[in-house]
Amino acid sequence: MLLAALGLDPKNTRSINDLAKRAEVLPQRLRFYEEQGIEPTNEELQRLAAATGLTELELRLKSGLINRAIIERLSAHAQDVAGILGNSPAINSKVRARANKSLKPAFKNALGTLFQGDCMDIMARLPSESVDMVFADPPFNLDKLYPSEIDDNLRKSHYLQWCEEWLAESIRLLKDGGSLFVWNLPKWNTYLSAYLNRHLNFRHWIAVDIKYSLPMQSKLYPSHYSLLYFVKGPRPTTFHADRLPMEVCPACCADLKDYGGYKDKMNPLGVNLCDVWNDIPPVRHAKYKKRKEANELSIKLLDRVIEMSTNEGDCVFDPFGGSGTTYAVAELKKRKWIGVEVGPVDGIIERMESLDEEAEYLDRLRAGYNHLFLPEMERRRKELGRWTVGNIPKGPSRKRKEPDIGTGTGDQRLLEIES
Incomplete structure (x- = not known):
């Protein structure tokens, strides 16, 4: 301009x-x-x-x-x-005009509805304040080839303008207290967060550590994706983040962190989730990919986000369906869902009709949360005479002998455990 x-x-x-x-x-x-x-x-x-x-x-x-x-x-x-x-308020007449178009789902079941088409067309048809959570994973404008053949190489100003248009509709769709998550490169989310800060309540910038080991010249190596978390209104209607197991040595079961010396205050359900997630794996292997043409999100990521911000029966909306991970997780977690994909939807429909394998994987994931120690680790620590949930160290500073962390042998070293 x-x-x-x-x-x-x-x-x-x-x-x-x-x-x-x-x-x-x-x-x-x-x-x-x-x-x-x-x-x-x-x-x-x-x-x-x-x-x-x-x-x-x-x-x-x-x-x-x-x-x-x-x-x-x-x-x-x-x-x-x-x-x-002119005193008439600015109205996105282009978006409102789209609301008059007829709309037919490409797929529908008891919990969810999937539409094929431009997300702006579908969003214009949905009623205001009708969804509890929006998760958006838009194209990153990296000139990638998508099955939909969309233009993924827009001018910066055009890309950001488009993002602000679907974000504005997302905000309209959210109920008061509803949550918005935006998955993108840090570069783009710096701009989108500035826009969202004028309309929603900022909660977190979550850094998801995912490395692809690509060579870089003249820049720091980028090792995280950005997940923006905003809420409509003063506070979220729902917030129950998972707790994670303590970090321990897999060989000798010793504590790898001292948590500031406050072990006496450890919650038996686990450690607080922080805003840096280093346990989300990229979906690389062809065996697990549902969409071969582009990257897709991990079930683990969507499970954590949906669990954190919704309850059973709440409605989840994702305007960029991709491989359908959001819809699959929402379905398995008994959330209502509304989805949109501008490209082919056959893969998403096929996935939604056969979720047994993913249900088993999700069950295994859920079993790993909300325990200070997983059952097998709890058993091994008891055998080695280490503290467990049943006897969390309490009281003022005291000394105790534990095996050396570095060797995993029975060598003893003196550890200072502070309350």
Whole structure:
């Protein structure tokens, strides 16, 4: 938008170079600001405005580079501004018009409904405040080839505008106290969180540690995906996060962390879930993938999110169906669900009609939560004379002999256990 505000055609290199020379701004920086949507420095803005006969305020308004100072000035003259713009509230008429289209499910059962089509078309048909949780895993705009043949290489401004459109509809669909989760690259979620902070209540930025061991040049190696967690209203209607087992040495069963020395305060149900998840595996093996053309999410991730933010009978909505993991987990956990996929849905339907194997896997996952020690580890610790749920260390600092963590042998070392 910067070049358009300056009266320049992005394809006209000569005019860009001419203005850059008059404003004493490097032309490559002008193109960088345009492509990345980044605001030029104050000095550059002033020189660009002067070179085009605009004031800095006019240039900011035309290019959309509005800061808080301008927002405050607009707010102070809201009546005058409304008179200029027209007093009718801004309505996404394009989205509302879509609500008039007929809609037929591609699949439906007792708990869920799956639609095939553009998520904006389907969302416009759904009533406001009708779902308890939204989980969104949109395309990452990485120029990947999807079965739907969607354009996954949009200009940055177009991609973010599209994201804000489906986010706005997601917010409308959420009940008060409902939860919104957005799975994306950290790069994009920095922008989306800024948008969501104006509409919802921020809860967490969850870092999910997933490494693909890809070579990187000139950057830190990216090792996590971002999962944004927002709530509609002051607090979530439902929040019951799973607890995890304590970290122990698999060889000698010794404690790997001292938890600040507060073992006497350990909860028998396990350790609090934190906002860095390093136990979510990527779905790589062809045996487990339900969609070979692109990455898909782990059942473990969706199980944790749905368990945390919903109860049985609540409604889960996912506008980007992909392989159908959200719907499969919601179905197995007895949640109602509404799904949308713009591409082929045969794989999702086939998956929903045969969930026995995934039900067994989910049962195994659930058995690993909400225990301070899993049954086998509890038994082994008792045999080795270590503390267990039945005799959690209590009281002030005291000393106790335990086998060495590093060797796993019977060598003794003195450990200080602080309360």
